[in-house]
Amino acid sequence: MSNNGNEKHVKVLVLGSGPAGLAAALYAARAELAPVVLTGMQLGGQAALTHVIENYPGFPKGVGGAELGELFQKQAEYFGAKVEFDTAHEVDFSQRPYIVKTDSGEYKADTLIISTGANSIHLGVPGEVEMTGRGVSYCATCDGWFFKNKKVVVVGGGDSAFEEALFLTRYASSVTLIHRREEFRAGAILQRRAKEHPKMNFILNTVITEAVTGDKLETLKLKNVKTGEESTFETDGLFIFIGHSPNTDMFKGKLEMSDLGYLKVNDKMETSVPGVYAAGEAADPHFKQVITSAGMGAAAAIQATHFLEAESA
Ligand SMILES: Cc1cc2nc3c(=O)[nH]c(=O)nc-3n(C[C@H](O)[C@H](O)[C@H](O)COP(=O)(O)OP(=O)(O)OC[C@H]3O[C@@H](n4cnc5c(N)ncnc54)[C@H](O)[C@@H]3O)c2cc1C
Known part of the structure; x- marks a missing residue:
């Protein structure tokens, strides 16, 4: 040089x-x-x-x-x-x-x-930007530790979402994976591991419509894309892996x-x-x-x- x-x-x-x-x-x-x-x-x-x-x-x-x-x-x-x-x-x-x-x-x-x-692609929902660093994250390795014995949500259906959800089970008391479709793109081995894991739960055909703002994340607003039904979900963390x-x-x-x-x-x-x-x-x-x-x-x-x-x- x-x-x-x-x-x-x-x-x-x-x-x-x-x-x-x-x-x-x-x-x-x-x-x-x-x-x-x-x-x-x-x-x-x-x-x-x-x-x-x-x-x-x-x-x-x-x-x-x-x-x-x-x-x-x-x-x-x-x-x-x-x-x-x-x-x-x-x-x-x-x-x-x-x-x-x-x-x-x-x-x-x-x-x-x-x-x-x-x-990482953002979800683009109200509250996502404001709550980043206050419960919303795009990196389980970086932030997983902060959610020891807490409830977290992972959004996504591919390999990254499953890998990171499984990683988060080390810390969190429960990991709920929310996916907008019925089927996942993730590989079969990852899907099997996640489905067999006692801390993992799944909500399908559902999108997150809002991360309710506040000092820290507490509530997500959800919508079932098949029925149109709206609901809320209490969580301490939201990890986004949608591409x-x-x-x-x-x-x-x-x-x-x-x-x-x-x-x-x-x-x-x-x-x-x-x-x-x-x-x-x-x-x-x-x-x-x-x-x-x-x-x-x-x-x-x-x-x-x-x-x-x-x-x-
Ligand atoms: C959570 C997660 C888990 C994954 N798990 C796996 C796995 O288990 N196995 C697997 O094979 N793959 C996995 N992947 C995918 C894998 O990490 C990527 O495919 C790979 O890192 C892509 O490599 P890359 O060099 O093309 O780009 P990246 O890894 O995206 O690196 C891009 C680099 O460019 C730099 N950069 C960006 N803009 C600029 C700029 N303007 N000037 C200078 N530098 C810049 C960045 O700092 C970075 O160093 C995972 C990805 C994620 C996010």
């Missing part, structure tokens, strides 16, 4: 320190490209928010999400990647090297790997993306701008796993390496 005041010039700049970004950094570092990773606000990405990951190969008994992130980071750094606690705000792809403006200044990058991942939306606003009008905001890539992880690659959940509306995100990151870095080699040949 050449450094001129606040402006740094790098061969490979990686945006994001989740599985995709850190895998990309490992591959780019082993290609001796001295990549720089900008961590963003969440070192380790979403994976670091979950207490255990049981489906990443090589860990027969599972591995802590934060621990896996640390291992990814250490391995990338061992081979020469630099991890900077910095966040990108603006990109300029009108000329090369590309310019990325960050909290700390400005980077010039010969190639860019975008692995900015995704963020994610990609962190790609910065690239609007600059890179091709789907209607939902996922960056469009071809099978070489190339975006619509040469030398700019995207990997992981920022570009993946389908798989959304640690292993698939890391795989896309590795592929992006291999392709960036070929791109730079071809340029210097």
Whole structure:
């Protein structure tokens, strides 16, 4: 990395320190490209928010999400990647090297790997924003401990909702999973574990219409979507796991993306701008796993390496 005041010039700049970004950094570092990773606000990405990951190969008994992130980071750094606690705000792809403006200044990058991942989708009901941190949460690992011997509600029907609901049974006296449909998307093993767990209860075909505001969360308003019947539910906590939306606003009008905001890539992880690659959940509306995100990151870095080699040949 050449450094001129606040402006740094790098061969490979990686945006994001989740599985995709850190895998990309490992591959780019082993290609001796001295990549720089900008961590963003969440070192380790979403994976670091979950207490255990049981489906990443090589860990027969599972591995802590934060621990896996640390291992990814250490391995990338061992081979020469630099991890900077910095966040990108603006990109300029009108000329090369590309310019990325960050909290700390400005980077010039010969190639860019975008692995900015995704963020939790909010329910969008009255009281949700006001009660966040007062009972409403999007992270069981971060906040579960505060609900020791208390009643909590989890909303969602996918793997994340079930994994996090099961995790919350360690602390809470009861965990009620509320889902708007009759069927769940979560995998069969998770569903079985949850249904057999003595602390778990289920309310189906029901949506939350309001988190009643106050000093702390006490009451949710519910509506049965089949009967239209409205009710209230007393709870100390509400954990929301209803999906994610990609962190790609910065690239609007600059890179091709789907209607939902996922960056469009071809099978070489190339975006619509040469030398700019995207990997992981920022570009993946389908798989959304640690292993698939890391795989896309590795592929992006291999392709960036070929791109730079071809340029210097
Ligand atoms: C609660 C929960 C449980 C999960 N459990 C599992 C599981 O058991 N197994 C599994 O395989 N998957 C699991 N997942 C999914 C898995 O965590 C994700 O698929 C994976 O983390 C996606 O990796 P990523 O690198 O694409 O993005 P993310 O992990 O979302 O990382 C994005 C990174 O980009 C950074 N960033 C964002 N904006 C900027 C910016 N402007 N500048 C710089 N950096 C930026 C963020 O700080 C972060 O470091 C779980 C997810 C959640 C939320």
